[in-house]
Amino acid sequence: MMNCCGLITSQKEPVPLKSIEVELEVKDHVATVVSTLLYENKEDKPLEAVFVFPLPGDAAVCHFSAKIGQTQIVAEVKEKKEAREDYDDALSSGQQAFLLEESEQSPDIFSMSVGCLPPGESASIRLEYVTELAVQADDGLRFCLPAVLNPRYQPQGSEGASVQVTSVPASLVPYSLSFSAQLSSPRPISKVESSCSLDPLQYLNTDQTQATIKLAAGHKFDRDVELLIYYKDAHQPTAVVEAGQASAKPGSLMGDPVVMLSLYPEFPQSVMSSVASCGEFVFLLDRSGSMDMQMSSVNQQTRISSARDTLLLLLKSLPMGCYFNIYSFGSSYAHIFPQSVEYNQKTMEEALKKVEEMEANMGGTEILEPIKHIYKQLCIPNHPRQLFVFTDGEVWNTKEVIDLVKKNSGSHRCFSFGIGEGASSALINGLAKEGGGHAQFITGTDRMQPKVMQSLRFALQPAVVDISVTWDLPKGVSVTVLSPPITALFQGQRSLVYGQLTGESSEAAEGCLTVKYSLAGHPSHNQLHFSLKPAGDTGLTVHRLAARTMIRSLEMEEREDGGVKEKVVELSVQSGVSSSFTAFIAVNENSGEAIQGPLVRRDVPTPVCWGASAPMMAACCNASPAFYGYCMDDSSGLELCDMAYCEEEEEEITVPQQPPKDPLLQLISLQKASGSWLLDPALAAALEKTREEVEKSKPAQVNEEVWATILALIWLHGFKMDSKEEWELLAMKAASWLSAQKAACVPECVQAGNELLGCNVLKDALGL
Structure with missing residues (x-):
């Protein structure tokens, strides 16, 4: 067997990042995040430390500074080429310099370079950004501090070099994270939930409009830090007027309110x-190697099996008379039907059979080509197109994908789902925003099904x-x-x-x-x-968010038609907010004696989900991924290596037992496209009854299909009310089918069904 190893932090190559401290301040739906990164050079040579890390895709980075000893240096925003030249000039003359820049391919990846850190020296870096918190379908405001940056897949033949990410399993990250949050709102804060362990919420006043919360002690840096903040009466419209900056020119963005x-x-x-009975529903499912990972350390189900269950629910919940198709993609793409087909029993069964066979065995993450193919298909008159995209979001060409969705936004709505740790917020939020739809993130203990069904309700509006x-x-x-x-x-x-x-x-x-x-x-x-x-104490938060909104729109315009790059740079420099064409640069011109000797580069590793697909693996692997570990190499310090077994003699591999089918999904899988159920042994088994018991309890004059459908509805209402959001749409379809049958004796059937199943469900509750 190969001798593979994890991250080696030997005496020769220690990691210079010691700790990250994050302070979050949330005011209503706006978050200000201050990160302090402590670097320390314990080597005997001067270092250049490079750290590539994720931030929320819609964050407005507005402050970057460094403190060395008692000296504080605040960075300024410059055009990117000029900033890089200043950085290189500073390093070549032995001065300390700091550079922060956004990736040109994806707005949620930043790289920070700390140059000329002398032996024995420490540097404290302060990074500040503001962001709007997205509203989830259950009305929670979602804040995510991305900790995990999985390697992004770069499509073959694409231009430009992808950002080089040095990644290690989160358990091997050699620096610590501390995190605390202060919350305030005009409305009471009802609760805060998280995928990470939190200390209890501490209210700071009696009306519960201010509170603090922090990560529980012993937090492992093994996942994104996600907070869901719930306010009472969350749907109140609000307005904030913010005064302009006194030193800025009146008439400019920063000078006016x-x-x-x-x-x-x-x-x-x-x-x-x-519920609309028309529409064309196109489902696009990621089947790249990384979809074979578990949903989380808590939820053991794999991402692909959860996606299969979700497609079952979606297909059962579609209205009769609509059109649909299912695409899947990896290094290539496939579709179940050559074009969208009308939804009926035959097409539903054919699709479900193909869905059951879907595995995470299609290699990389080429999402652009299938989306292009979908847009080439003619739209069906009077059936608005609704695109549902399921992906773990590890792609490199984010901006290109989002631009394509925007270009076609007039003909469809796009609903996106980011699955698991490290899903790109820029991709998931960008798809929904430009496609006029809704974005959802499925992390931690979340089940995919309730979130997807909430989005289907939106799509059916x-x-x-x-x-x-x-x-x-x-x-x-x-x-x-x-x-x-x-x-x-x-x-x-x-x-x-x-x-x-x-x-x-x-x-x-x-x-x-x-x-x-x-x-x-x-x-x-x-x-x-x-x-x-103007409101008091808002700083320039609203101005910076407004500048960020304008910058993003102009960047998209530049990619489409060109000619506005100078405008972006001017706005970025004026507002102090980052863009893809600018960078933050700080040079310590008071560092006294120039630092001697060539710099040694150290890439700071970023947490990666164990087993995530890497670019080199994804491009060539057409099978489910093996386990991936990390090995040392002389040039870059850390690289991904395949830990698949390579012994001559075959080892016995134990195939894990398939978990028993979820009783709810078992019942749902038996429903017909029309909304009804058949009275057969499979239904009796799902209800945990014998066929004889089910047939014997049927009122004499009632049609078998009507009886079976009423029993299924009673079981759902009697035993699965905690999952109602998952089955509500298909239950509505069943109730509509029953109404169309104009069946007599429905009250008698409901009474007999309650007696058989041991329930007490009222007829009105069934929607009959």
Whole structure:
């Protein structure tokens, strides 16, 4: 057997990063994150330490500084080429220098270079960013501190060099993480949940609008730190007006006040309770090698098997008369049908048979080509296209994928699901944002099914059309809208609007924003009145988030048509917010004597999920991945190596026992496309009864299919109410089918079914 090893931190090559301390401050739905990274050179040569790490894809990095001894150096934002030249010049003249830059391929990957760290010297690096917290379908606000950066797959033949990520299993990361959070909101904080162990939430006041929380002692750096923050009455629209920077030029973005408006449209219940019976549903499933990993250390199910179960639920929940298709991808892609087909019993059965055979055996993560193929298919008249993308998000060409989705956003909505640790937030959020859909992340103990079914409910909502936004402001005040136009609205999903305010108004002046739209043929509108008086103590958070929004839009414009790069650089430098065309550069010009001798480069390893696919493995491996470990090599310090067994004699491999099928999924798998169940031995077994017991209890004059369907509904309501969000849509379909049968004796059937199954479910609860 090969002698493979883990990360070696020998005397010759120690890792210079000692600790990371993170302080989070959340005000309503905006987070400010301050990370302090402590570097220490314990070698006898001067070092250059390079650390490639993830940040949330929509973060606005707005501060970068270094402290050496008592000297504090604050970095400035410069055009990227100029910043790199300044960094190289500083190193060649023996000066200490610090460089922070965003990857040109994916906005959620940053690299930090700490140059000329002398022997025995320490440097404390402070990095600050602000970000909006995304609203989950259950109304929780999601904050994620990405700790895990899995190697990103680079498609063959793609231009540019991917960022080189030095990765090791999280258990071998030789530096510590401490994390604490301070929360405040106009509304009470009801709870905070996390995939990591937390100390209890500490409230700081009696109305519970302020609280602190931190990671429990002994946290292993083996996963992203995810917080879900829940407020009471979360759907209240809010407005914040922030005063401009006194030193900035009036009329510029930073010099004028900026308003941030959060809108939560509420649709009439009559519209929300109806489910569309049309639509084309295209499901795109990642089958790359990394999908064979477990969902998490807590949830032992593999990502691919969870995805198979989820597709079963989705296919059973689709309405009759719609169209659908299923694509899967790895290094290549495949589809079940040449084009989308009408949903009926025959096509559903054919698709489910193929889904059962799906394994994580397609190699790399070439997501761009299947999406291109989907967009080449003609749209079906009167059936709006809904694209569902399931991926663990380890791709390199993120911006190219998102640009393609945006270009086609007029013809479809895109719903995205990031599976497991290390899924790229830039990819998952970007797909949904540009595709007018909704993003979900499935991590820790989460099951995929409830989150996906929440998104299917969104997809089945009637599409909101003819969206327009109008401003009503006092005389003498005008607004420049900084956000891209709103292209999609969903019940309860937040929409953010940023505006730059120009002109003078009285302290008591008010403004009003009106959003008009058409929903299921009915004109509708939502209004938000707000005070123009600037709020206190917001710093420049709102300005920086607005600048980030503009920068992202302009970067996309530059990739499509060009000609705006200078505008991006100007805005980035003016606002102090990072972009793909700029970098933060700090040079310690007061370091006295120049540092002598050539620099030794040390790549700081980043946590990776054990077994994640690496670029070199993914490109050539068409089988399920073996285990991957990390070996030393003379040049880069650490590299990925395959720990597959390579002995001559074959070893006996024990195949793990398949877990028993979940009783809920067992029952659901028996439902027909129409929504009904058949009275057969398989149904009796799923209900844990014999066929004789089920047939004997049937009221005499009742049709067998009606009886079977009522029994299935009683079982769902009687035993699986805790999973209602997973089966609610298919139960509605069953109730519709029963209504169409105009069956007599339904009350008698419900009573007999309750007696047989030992339940006490009311007829009205079944929707009959």
